[in-house]
Amino acid sequence: MKSAVIVFPGSNCDRDAAVALEAATGRPPAMVWHGDAELPASDLIVLPGGFSYGDYLRSGAMAAHSPIMREVIKRANAGTLVLGICNGFQVLAEARLLPGVLMRNASLRFICKDVHLRVERTDTSFTGRYKKGEVVKFAIAHKDGSYFADNETLKRLEGEGRVAFRYCDPQGQIGAEANPNGSRHNIAGIYNEARTVLGLMPHPERLADPALSGTDGAKMFTGLVESLAA
């Protein structure tokens, strides 16, 4: 599996993503600078976490229009798998590859902690290694993570089964108490229509090694390798 990580000015999880990808694929991903127009052939493109362009204007707004994104959008529309983590999710939303917006957390605080997520479906390239309804532990680290979409969009997302992960308690219960940031419907991650683009605020790559106190995130990357080999 060939993967690429897009590096924006202000990305700070690009190397974490590269470590997790190399552990799963056996080879390092191509690190592609945002100003490049060329993107090597890739089975998976990762938009990493961080604070691209200092979160100026709106988180992800500038990065969504950087030169490399034209190519990323083209590949995504052609079916290449794209994974946006944290700031990467914000970029995907601003680029309109995913619906909705990530707004300021309801608490107005930057939140950095491990959270529980419920895996909503397992028949996608990203979640094949998980069990349906499985509760996993990923890390969040964001100030603009409150997922907002209008009622009509939410209805469509729910109806089409496009919610990938929801914030939940350790038992898998969804509710306001398990919602760290005010996201509508406790949404932590969503798919595009074809389920080839996934954006999520929590960081799978931060809990992808026993030394990092958890390995739930690693299954996303090994699952991707397996789905692409199948």
Next chain:
Amino acid sequence: MKARITITLKPGVLDPQGKAIEGALHALGFCSAGNVRQGKYIEVDVAEKDPARARAEVERMCKELLANTIIENYAYELEAA
């Protein structure tokens, strides 16, 4: 021409920052303050003398970058720079 662009949250979109500002105003004794909403103000010089063309240009700037029309409305005034 100079464009003075105001970007505001659409009605119904939660604005925790506006709420925090409202709380601070109340704490200062401004009991009359209510329904505080925070927005953005942006000035842009547009190298265009024809008002219609300048207007079309600013429209596109707002739609493509300056406002996220899922959650925000925009309005602007144009004046000779």
